[in-house]
Amino acid sequence: MVERRVRAGLPPVALAIGTPARSKAQVVEAEGRPAMRTVALDLGGRKTTFCEVAEGRVVERATVRSLRQLERWLGPNTPPARVAFEACREGWYVATLLQRWGHEAVMVDTTRSGAIGIGRHGRKTDRIDGDTLALALEKNQIPLAHILSPHRRELRFQLSVRRALVETRAQHVAMIREIVRARGGRIASCDVSAFPAKLQETELDEATRLLIRPLESLLGALAERIGEVETKLAQLCEQEPVAMRLMTAPGVGLIVSAGFVSVIDEARRFRRAHEVESYVGLVPSEDSSGGKRRLGAISKRGNSYLRALLVQAAWCILRQKDEANPLVLWGHQVERRRGSRIAVVAVARRLVGILWAMWRDGTVFDPARVGQMSAIGLKFYSLKLGLQATAMARATKKAARIAKTTMAIS
Numbered sequence: 001m002v003e004r005r006v007r008a009g010l011p012p013v014a015l016a017i018g019t020p021a022r023s024k025a026q027v028v029e030a031e032g033r034p035a036m037r038t039v040a041l042d043l044g045g046r047k048t049t050f051c052e053v054a055e056g057r058v059v060e061r062a063t064v065r066s067l068r069q070l071e072r073w074l075g076p077n078t079p080p081a082r083v084a085f086e087a088c089r090e091g092w093y094v095a096t097l098l099q100r101w102g103h104e105a106v107m108v109d110t111t112r113s114g115a116i117g118i119g120r121h122g123r124k125t126d127r128i129d130g131d132t133l134a135l136a137l138e139k140n141q142i143p144l145a146h147i148l149s150p151h152r153r154e155l156r157f158q159l160s161v162r163r164a165l166v167e168t169r170a171q172h173v174a175m176i177r178e179i180v181r182a183r184g185g186r187i188a189s190c191d192v193s194a195f196p197a198k199l200q201e202t203e204l205d206e207a208t209r210l211l212i213r214p215l216e217s218l219l220g221a222l223a224e225r226i227g228e229v230e231t232k233l234a235q236l237c238e239q240e241p242v243a244m245r246l247m248t249a250p251g252v253g254l255i256v257s258a259g260f261v262s263v264i265d266e267a268r269r270f271r272r273a274h275e276v277e278s279y280v281g282l283v284p285s286e287d288s289s290g291g292k293r294r295l296g297a298i299s300k301r302g303n304s305y306l307r308a309l310l311v312q313a314a315w316c317i318l319r320q321k322d323e324a325n326p327l328v329l330w331g332h333q334v335e336r337r338r339g340s341r342i343a344v345v346a347v348a349r350r351l352v353g354i355l356w357a358m359w360r361d362g363t364v365f366d367p368a369r370v371g372q373m374s375a376i377g378l379k380f381y382s383l384k385l386g387l388q389a390t391a392m393a394r395a396t397k398k399a400a401r402i403a404k405t406t407m408a409i410s
């Protein structure tokens with residue numbers, strides 16, 4: 001059912017049969033109607049608001065209950081349009097649907113949507129958001145969000161399913177441990193995959209066994225489902241040469257590689273490694289003003305799951321004893337200077353830059369190259385320490401001279 005539809009009069013669409021495909025005369029189809037319409041959609045769980053603008057004013061507005069009801073304005077037989085909508089759960093599906101209908105999909109970065117006026121002055125409704133998006137699109141002021149390619153979307157979906165299964169298994173294991181401990185028992189520490197066997201070896205009374213049996217029976221089913229999803233992920237990664245190359249880096253396995261590829265999607269859309277590090281939220285937050293630079297903890301922007309995977313990979317690197325690996329050596333040096341908590345974030349950030357460079361250059365992990373860059377960094381660090389030592393020596397001498405002069409005067 002379509003609600004609240006208003007339409008302003010427009011000249012009829014001109015039909016240019018038998019004329020050239022492109023010419024200056026066809027930049028507009030008819031007087032007052034641009035060749036590419038400007039449309040915005042405010043997507044909601046229960047309804048979607050449609051808004052079309054032309055020359056700074058709303059020419060048509062409608063509210064529909066499902067995306068299929070938009071065919072009247074955006075179907076395959078309608079004039080082409082640029083359609084803006086905010087990034088959301090169904091954003092990729094909407095983009096694919098619009099492209100199939102022959103339109104240009106423009107997905108808006110929600111982290112910067114306030115810059116175009118959404119939610120300004122505390123006024124935010126579906127109608128206002130749709131109007132604001134459409135007018136901003138007409139002025140080319142839309143902050144774009146990246147639309148994942150179909151194959152990378154499948155990777156992301158499989159990773160989401162695996163994450164849900166793994167978290168569910170972890171909750172069941174934690175609950176079993178709590179119940180056993182509350183009833184006077186204790187299960188020895190072990191890897192999650194070995195937990196069912198360890199649980200069978202643990203001596204428990206019959207009442208406790210009966211109590212945890214429903215949870216215990218689910219662990220086997222969850223392990224099977226996780227294995228099936230990981231098999232699908234492996235098959236998808238076999239079709240992604242870049243994913244296989246990224247796994248040559250230390251600490252990077254199937255899940256980390258698939259997560260990195262599914263989020264970054266295309267290496268060439270970033271100009272340098274720092275942009276990728278910022279994109280995944282591993283750079284320091286900053287609040288600088290008045291000539292003073294203030295750096296805080298990492299920004300934690302972007303995909304939180306990928307960031308967690310990268311931190312786990314960094315922990316694996318720090319636990320390695322291979323001092324011949326320059327990345328491991330560099331991580332241990334940072335750990336000795338700053339502690340493990342700062343070192344693991346630094347290694348994760350460094351790992352992002354390495355993975356991006358491998359993807360960009362189409363190469364595998366090269367320890368010699370990483371070692372060369374680490375040596376350059378250590379050289380600058382040594383020079384910095386030397387400069388600080390020299391400056392402190394001069395300051396000490398200066399203080400001694402001032403003290404000597406003061407004593408002479410007194």
